[in-house]
Amino acid sequence: MAPKTRIADVAAAAGVSTATVSRALSAPGVVGPETLKKVMAAVEATGYRVNAAARDLRRQRARSILVLAPNLANTFFSRIIAAIQEVAGQAGLAVQISDSRAGPEVLQSLGHDGRADGIILLDGALPPEVVRGWRLPVVQLCEWNDAYALPALGIDNAAAAGLAVTHLADLGHGAILHVAGPPENVLSRTREAGFLAAARARGVAARVLPGDFTMASGAQAARDWQAMADRPSAVFTASDECAFGFISECARMGIAVPSEVSVVGFDDVEFAGHFIPPLTTIHQPRAKLGRAAAERLVAALEEGVPLKSGHETIAPHLVVRGTTAAAG
Amino acid sequence: MAPKTRIADVAAAAGVSTATVSRALSAPGVVGPETLKKVMAAVEATGYRVNAAARDLRRQRARSILVLAPNLANTFFSRIIAAIQEVAGQAGLAVQISDSRAGPEVLQSLGHDGRADGIILLDGALPPEVVRGWRLPVVQLCEWNDAYALPALGIDNAAAAGLAVTHLADLGHGAILHVAGPPENVLSRTREAGFLAAARARGVAARVLPGDFTMASGAQAARDWQAMADRPSAVFTASDECAFGFISECARMGIAVPSEVSVVGFDDVEFAGHFIPPLTTIHQPRAKLGRAAAERLVAALEEGVPLKSGHETIAPHLVVRGTTAAAG
DNA sequence: CGGCGCAATGTAATCGATTACATCACCCTT
């Protein structure tokens, strides 16, 4: 009925001033118990809800955080965002999401229009000048970019690649092929570097084929691999999707996994455990990552805990399933 | 550098009044060309960005829509949300997401705090009194609830079930098992009803087992089906996940799909086409649904186009892949 | 040449909540 009730309406109904209503709602301890009761009754009666815009304006806070991700449709992000929303929601902060591939001006204003108090950035490929122009606390998650000079959180990608190499070497594979991700991506580069370092350390032969994280690039890699003179007996791909593509193409070519070739993926996406055969892969704790990033940002925002600068990594682990076996 | 520049700063820099700056930015046509140039230069020089809270307060608009979904981690929603964000972003509206499983008070205020101008609701299981209490335009998407008395948009679930039945009957299957979804869910009920009606119309025997959309319930259904005296040769599940569970369990029991049993899923999730064998399933055009809902809401918000009440359905279609074959 | 109309700009009220500061009542101490 009442289209909008303002704090003044509540004050009138309760027979007190607006200041008292405001205090009753945000600091119940400082108003008298009698008054508190009256105010609460009036709030109930009028169906009052604070106007967020007015409060935000006065408080110079939006009680909201912004999550920026490239390609929101990517299922990799959904669990992360869910975890962020959970933590933020508990702290009473709203979560706004936006595609980080929007134009620079749009991105620029996102950090300046006062709609958000902080940003969680899941993209390492934005123009540094835009990112550095933001005057808000920002946490980089999963991907990062040193040019931003911002705190970052993610798994240790190099160590993760090492886990894959160790696992395969332990199974007796003397040569391993890595299907890399797009070269402009930090994650790709770190994983590839980690792979090469671990292979060298372990004394196994290393080969690398280009890729771009997609299923199609995995299938292409399978064909290229099949045509090699001396095929490595094990493959480590830069993403699960790529591994799926590789394995599917092998199936099409009549090559059995894992008996003829072992495959290790990266990410442990929802589906990895249900693929046939279930995929051995590096697990990225997405919920934990989302939660950790949100907790840090919320702490910075609510309690003024400064964000630790520099990289913080979470240890990944390998999930051994059905796509790896001892070398024949 | 400048921690925050207000419109007054720009006005001072340009030597005009704040009113002129405001007009230059929001209605460039009404200020003189000279003045416009000066203002723009001043905006550039000071790095001014409007303060969204102040503008929202004054305009009584938030330029933001809220998407409410149960379980944001569910990958089914990510593509829908991406499409919503795309449409909203083009219209200059922010997208806020929240878990619809939050407490009633939280939900209540979401519709009243002035942070959002409209809501896209992906959940049909919220308390009707909360939903009806919102004084904002709301569009229900995918799921719906008649008690809300709100416009709804989704695929025609009954017709979709009919497509599955027709396909299987055409392949010569004389009996079909339906693994249903949770009975409290409208989608489950509509799909089941559509299934039964189509089976009756087509003259094929229909059986139903309970389920809840999950992979585990699909696996359980497979075991129950395996134990049946006269097993139907075809299965239609209420979700893709359920179909994956059914098929995986069949594989474990040594039953081949599709030669020994045909399976049709529902949703056409990202992974359906890459499952082995690729899943025959009902395709839900998620991007299209998200876009359509967002377009309607944006039109209602921006141009005052009233929301059509009642259900609006989009025709689904069947994607035939590798889990269905002619009855043996 | 006086006045009307129009275009450009300025002045100040407004959106709704928060909060610094002022006020008041009451009690306690000396």
Next chain:
DNA sequence: AAGGGTGATGTAATCGATTACATTGCGCCG
């Protein structure tokens, strides 16, 4: 009994942008 403290409440300034209304200056018409 005067003075000082304490706790509860009211008054009014404030956050920053928008916009109704007022003002100014100029050209044009009769």
